[in-house]
Amino acid sequence: MNEPATQLSGLLAIDKPAGITSARAVERVKRLLPRGTKVGHAGTLDSFATGLLVLLIGKATRQCEAVMGQRKTYEATIKLGAITETDDPESAEQPFVPRETPATQHAVPARRADDLSFDEVDRGLQTFVGEIMQRPPAYSALKVQGVRAADRVRAGESIALAPRPVTVYAARLVAWDAPLARVVIDCGRGTYIRAIARDLGELLGVGGFLTELRRTRTGSMEVSAALRLDALSRDNLIVSLQPATA
Numbered sequence: 001m002n003e004p005a006t007q008l009s010g011l012l013a014i015d016k017p018a019g020i021t022s023a024r025a026v027e028r029v030k031r032l033l034p035r036g037t038k039v040g041h042a043g044t045l046d047s048f049a050t051g052l053l054v055l056l057i058g059k060a061t062r063q064c065e066a067v068m069g070q071r072k073t074y075e076a077t078i079k080l081g082a083i084t085e086t087d088d089p090e091s092a093e094q095p096f097v098p099r100e101t102p103a104t105q106h107a108v109p110a111r112r113a114d115d116l117s118f119d120e121v122d123r124g125l126q127t128f129v130g131e132i133m134q135r136p137p138a139y140s141a142l143k144v145q146g147v148r149a150a151d152r153v154r155a156g157e158s159i160a161l162a163p164r165p166v167t168v169y170a171a172r173l174v175a176w177d178a179p180l181a182r183v184v185i186d187c188g189r190g191t192y193i194r195a196i197a198r199d200l201g202e203l204l205g206v207g208g209f210l211t212e213l214r215r216t217r218t219g220s221m222e223v224s225a226a227l228r229l230d231a232l233s234r235d236n237l238i239v240s241l242q243p244a245t246a
Contacts, residue, residue, distance in 0.1 A: 009058030010241030013226035042067035051215035052223040060244035070219035077212040081113030087194040096207025113179035122173040133163040
């Protein structure tokens with residue numbers, strides 16, 4: 001590769017497959033770049049999740065906060081009628097036991113997911129649109145006294161993360177084939193789709209967790225134009241770099 005590290009700069013749209021972390025995806029890209037090239041990413045995707053991972057290369061890493069703050073779109077599948085400890089498919093499925101908390105006092109009594117109609121699920125989903133207070137999943141990368149919450153939980157600690165404000169611009173129920181709800185969610189920075197799945201299940205009185213997640217858009221960048229990680233080469237990486245704007 002002839003380009004010095006100091007000259008390479010821009011945004012790179014990657015279509016991350018399931019089964020690898022965002023950090024591992026960054027490592028694969030770094031191996032194709034000149035030694036010393038800075039590479040970061042604008043928003044983590046969990047290992048099970050797929051879709052658009054925006055990488056920032058060279059001087060574009062200075063725009064990380066701006067890119068992370070851009071609106072994002074996700075396609076997701078929520079399974080209603082059960083829960084998992086991690087609110088996603090990375091832990092074992094468990095039966096739902098209703099609990100009374102300030103966030104669920106308005107939930108309907110426990111019922112079966114098969115009893116829910118499309119309209120009921122959609123009405124529940126719409127309650128999460130707007131500026132809302134969202135309780136992050138206990139299994140998250142958020143730091144508690146300098147240690148990731150997920151690591152504290154795995155070490156046996158009981159963690160209760162405080163709700164924080166997030167913005168959901170739009171939520172659409174695409175299909176309801178009990179117990180699976182296919183949704184499209186347009187949201188701002190810091191929104192956990194896992195938490196929406198969990199809270200929707202609690203609201204409907206049946207429990208819920210995320211089974212699939214795909215990020216399709218960040219700002220003006222779309223996954224349809226992203227490079228597959230397994231198809232990356234030095235040449236197509238460089239010609240695919242997009243300019244970063246302040």
